[in-house]
Amino acid sequence: MAPSLVVAYVGAVFLSPLSAQAADAPWLTATMDPASGSFVAGSRHDFKLTWEVKRPLPVGSEIRVIPPVRRMWSLPTLDAPKPDQPGQAQVTYRLRFAERQTAKLDVTVEQYTDRGPPYTERDPFRQVVFRVQGDELRPGDALEVKFHQNRVATDTAHRDPARDTAFFTLQVKPAGETRWTDVAGLPTYRLLKPPAARVQVRAPSQVVKGEPFVISVSAIDPFNNPTPEFAGAIRLECDDAAATLPSKVEVSKTTHGVVRVENVVLRQTGQRRITVSAGEPLAEPSSDSALVHVLDAPPALRIFWGELHNHGALSFDARNWGGTTMRPVDMFWYGRHVQNLDFVAVTDHSMHSAKLQQQNMTEAEFKETQAAAKEMNDPGRFVAFTACEQRCARGDTNVYFLGDSEAFYMKDKPISIQDLWQFYRAAPIVT
Numbered sequence: 001m002a003p004s005l006v007v008a009y010v011g012a013v014f015l016s017p018l019s020a021q022a023a024d025a026p027w028l029t030a031t032m033d034p035a036s037g038s039f040v041a042g043s044r045h046d047f048k049l050t051w052e053v054k055r056p057l058p059v060g061s062e063i064r065v066i067p068p069v070r071r072m073w074s075l076p077t078l079d080a081p082k083p084d085q086p087g088q089a090q091v092t093y094r095l096r097f098a099e100r101q102t103a104k105l106d107v108t109v110e111q112y113t114d115r116g117p118p119y120t121e122r123d124p125f126r127q128v129v130f131r132v133q134g135d136e137l138r139p140g141d142a143l144e145v146k147f148h149q150n151r152v153a154t155d156t157a158h159r160d161p162a163r164d165t166a167f168f169t170l171q172v173k174p175a176g177e178t179r180w181t182d183v184a185g186l187p188t189y190r191l192l193k194p195p196a197a198r199v200q201v202r203a204p205s206q207v208v209k210g211e212p213f214v215i216s217v218s219a220i221d222p223f224n225n226p227t228p229e230f231a232g233a234i235r236l237e238c239d240d241a242a243a244t245l246p247s248k249v250e251v252s253k254t255t256h257g258v259v260r261v262e263n264v265v266l267r268q269t270g271q272r273r274i275t276v277s278a279g280e281p282l283a284e285p286s287s288d289s290a291l292v293h294v295l296d297a298p299p300a301l302r303i304f305w306g307e308l309h310n311h312g313a314l315s316f317d318a319r320n321w322g323g324t325t326m327r328p329v330d331m332f333w334y335g336r337h338v339q340n341l342d343f344v345a346v347t348d349h350s351m352h353s354a355k356l357q358q359q360n361m362t363e364a365e366f367k368e369t370q371a372a373a374k375e376m377n378d379p380g381r382f383v384a385f386t387a388c389e390q391r392c393a394r395g396d397t398n399v400y401f402l403g404d405s406e407a408f409y410m411k412d413k414p415i416s417i418q419d420l421w422q423f424y425r426a427a428p429i430v431t
Helices: 022-026 316-321 330-336 364-378 417-421
Strands: 004-010 028-033 038-040 044-053 062-066 075-077 086-096 104-107 127-134 142-151 165-167 169-172 188-192 198-202 206-208 213-220 232-238 248-251 259-265 270-278 285-295 343-346 383-392 395-401
Touching: 028 169, 169 259, 206 259, 213 232, 213 248, 213 270, 213 330, 248 259, 259 330, 330 343, 330 364, 364 383, 383 417, 395 417
Parallel strands: 004 104, 038 188, 075 086, 198 285, 206 285, 343 383
Antiparallel strands: 004 127, 028 044, 044 142, 062 127, 062 169, 086 142, 165 188, 198 213, 213 259, 232 248, 232 270, 270 285, 383 395
16 A cells, blocks of 8 residues: 555644654655845745665654744644635645555644643644554655745844754654654754834823823834844924923944934923824834823822733743744843833743643742842832742742842642742742
């Protein structure tokens, strides 16, 4: 009977070390077109992966292709993308035999739900799987897999575009084996930041008449990153004719695409609007505004804005599924300088799950979070909280440290909230 393959589009990936058998001779060899290159985030490109069989792959063997891990990369689909689903990229394939054969490709779409071990750096949400049926695949047989019009994407909220990369992964699991083997030879692509798409202003929602405050003005790309490549003037206006506000600010690479304007003063009470705008070098003119409530006197309670729950590269889910490269210092910087927040807590996961083999923050990485919080904290102007997310029996719980506690807690199973409080009984915390 001629070989038949089943193609599956599934929902998680778990990698493992190279098998001893594959260390002697590869099961497959592979090439990628393009073989190298840099791609601007937000652009669309075709990618073609070709693999060739080098050792017989018996019935029951599996081969899978894992697209790059990025939240905003196109999701692969075996059907033609629908107009209302622009975030998809169609996958097509063509099997070539070394000798004349009759074969077919049976295609199925299924959701993968078993999150068995192990988690690794390349755990995405989507993969395309080929399962050998009917007869073995023989040396010289080859398959071309095309990903059509993939939308290249990048991470959000960091200052280092040079560390943004993406790659496709090809793996094989011969019948009877339990481990996936990486197929070598696929390139790593560099991701480039796109041009600025818009300008943005962030201001306090409430100020006192005559008191100075700070606004943040940015040139922003489609992925909400400030754009260091933007070089030009951003105009500022306010409907308070007596306001102290510059008429423009200059944004450049040296400012990372962001300018914090100090000592802004509004002198007319009521609802006031600060507007920013820019033309060239933007492709289209852009404007943004912030509404500020100006009070006669300080209120009994002030309004402060912040972010109390976010994850970066130290958490398995954000790192593996979101593809983020953000370190704690990036997250504090983004919150203060780009979004003009008053406080930010970095709450990367601090639990270790033996069942899922998820390794999150180590104690050294927790100390990195502490050091970043101390560096970015600016009393009276910006609060950077050291924090972590603990797994408790009642659900995941954020722990916010109000001091310089060295306490750090990691368990291989959920604990009760009472155990968590008992562990931190001597530390000034909020949960």
